[in-house]
Amino acid sequence: MEKIQLNEDRFFDSDPAIRRIARDLYEGVKDLPIVSPHGHVNPRLFAGNEPFPDPTALILIPDHYIFRMLYSQGIPLENLGIPATDDAEVEQDHRKIWQILGDHFYLFGGTPTGIWLQHEFYYVFGVEEKFTGESAMRIYDRIQEKLQAPAYLPRALFDRFNIEVLTTTDGAADSLQYHDEIRRSGWRGNIIPCFRPDAVTNLLTNGWRQNITELSRISGISIDSYSRFMQALAERRAFFKSMGAVSTDQGVFSPYTHELSGTEVELIFERALLGRATQQDADLFTAHVLMEMARMSVKDDLVMQIHPGSFRNHNRFILRRFGADKGCDIPVQTEYTKNLYELLDKYGDNRKFTLIVFTLDESAYSRELAPLAGHYPALKLGPPWWFHDSIEGMTRFRRCVTETAGIYNTVGFNDDTRAFPSIPARHDLARRMDCNYLAGLVARYIIDKNDARQMSRQLAYDLVKKAYKLEGSFDVVS
Numbered sequence: 001m002e003k004i005q006l007n008e009d010r011f012f013d014s015d016p017a018i019r020r021i022a023r024d025l026y027e028g029v030k031d032l033p034i035v036s037p038h039g040h041v042n043p044r045l046f047a048g049n050e051p052f053p054d055p056t057a058l059i060l061i062p063d064h065y066i067f068r069m070l071y072s073q074g075i076p077l078e079n080l081g082i083p084a085t086d087d088a089e090v091e092q093d094h095r096k097i098w099q100i101l102g103d104h105f106y107l108f109g110g111t112p113t114g115i116w117l118q119h120e121f122y123y124v125f126g127v128e129e130k131f132t133g134e135s136a137m138r139i140y141d142r143i144q145e146k147l148q149a150p151a152y153l154p155r156a157l158f159d160r161f162n163i164e165v166l167t168t169t170d171g172a173a174d175s176l177q178y179h180d181e182i183r184r185s186g187w188r189g190n191i192i193p194c195f196r197p198d199a200v201t202n203l204l205t206n207g208w209r210q211n212i213t214e215l216s217r218i219s220g221i222s223i224d225s226y227s228r229f230m231q232a233l234a235e236r237r238a239f240f241k242s243m244g245a246v247s248t249d250q251g252v253f254s255p256y257t258h259e260l261s262g263t264e265v266e267l268i269f270e271r272a273l274l275g276r277a278t279q280q281d282a283d284l285f286t287a288h289v290l291m292e293m294a295r296m297s298v299k300d301d302l303v304m305q306i307h308p309g310s311f312r313n314h315n316r317f318i319l320r321r322f323g324a325d326k327g328c329d330i331p332v333q334t335e336y337t338k339n340l341y342e343l344l345d346k347y348g349d350n351r352k353f354t355l356i357v358f359t360l361d362e363s364a365y366s367r368e369l370a371p372l373a374g375h376y377p378a379l380k381l382g383p384p385w386w387f388h389d390s391i392e393g394m395t396r397f398r399r400c401v402t403e404t405a406g407i408y409n410t411v412g413f414n415d416d417t418r419a420f421p422s423i424p425a426r427h428d429l430a431r432r433m434d435c436n437y438l439a440g441l442v443a444r445y446i447i448d449k450n451d452a453r454q455m456s457r458q459l460a461y462d463l464v465k466k467a468y469k470l471e472g473s474f475d476v477v478s
Helices: 016-029 044-048 055-060 064-072 094-103 112-124 136-147 154-160 177-185 208-219 226-242 262-273 279-300 316-322 341-347 364-373 391-405 420-443 449-467
Strands: 034-036 163-167 247-252 303-308 355-357 379-381
Touching (some): 034 420, 055 064, 055 094, 064 094, 064 112, 094 136, 112 420, 208 226, 208 262, 226 279, 355 364, 364 391, 391 420, 420 449
Parallel strands (some): 303 355, 355 379
């Protein structure tokens, strides 16, 4: 049996001096609780607390990191059991799907997905055998057996993973039913919502008019004008906050911000209600809504996040067949200095306001984002996101932003995942890479060992709690 190789010094520098320091720093942070302030795990898992159905349904089908790679090699999504929006037949035999993953697992060599999965197999499910086409069925059966045990129920894994708080992402019209069920169950797991209004703030979203109708229903406000629309959003933000939310989030194509006059925005909204909104209308409306979200955050103290720069659903064939979030979102070049100017001019100096900005355009790190975060009190930099939450991506991020913004204008790490069992693996990788980066600074006598110890803890635990205003909300670890 060929075993999984997980060296204790994995991902650390090959230079022995740096490696020793990184190992020592990592020992000080590896067991800290996980704070996951932004992600996409479905709260229904923890409300029902039912056994996961099988390895394929748990690991492959929800994770576009996995199936996008398989699709890139010509394997149809139908063969991987990805649910279709039309009447197309998709593979229902989850063992057969798992075998496909095993036969093609070599594709993930050197990728973060391969790293996460090996960590997950070994530490979560106790699988020591290397995952290949030959071993796939044995590993499937081993994981399937584990999933039937009480120790592998969602809540038990949440506790075992040492998760202090987990934030989900929920639409403006979401009832938060499952969050309510979790609360009423008496379980002590801290799972909180995040307010994401994209479905009603992007005027060209498919089904936008129906989304507005649903927002009207759940808010109890008849939305027949822009002013009523904003009343509904304010009501929903207040409800989310009453359910424990500490943040909002918007996935926007561009971070362009611009405040329209009352007449201008009312006319745009009126055209949208009539189904006549143009692309220019949508772009201006989003720019204005970002200003409004900042204004509301100053008032209600919810942290504001923006995730710009993704060309969503680039593959229209996949969008038509399988819907959104199927691994075909592609980064685009993004500008921040001019686009964020109006928002930062109005709110960037307000110490009650926190804006966390993410990017898929790495070229903006040192050119724009680090200088902006190194000046404006309100602005903080989100961690490497999506395609960049990797060994090299995390290293590039720290090297590009630290000299200008330091680490205290960044917000630690968040895993941004739908794949619940991969959360410990993602945080472990981030902690190792941050420790390795700091070890390099120590080895070159840029900082001393005591500074590095303090900074490694900040990056692993303290910064994220401070940025998302979670300090004091949960037990503090000494």
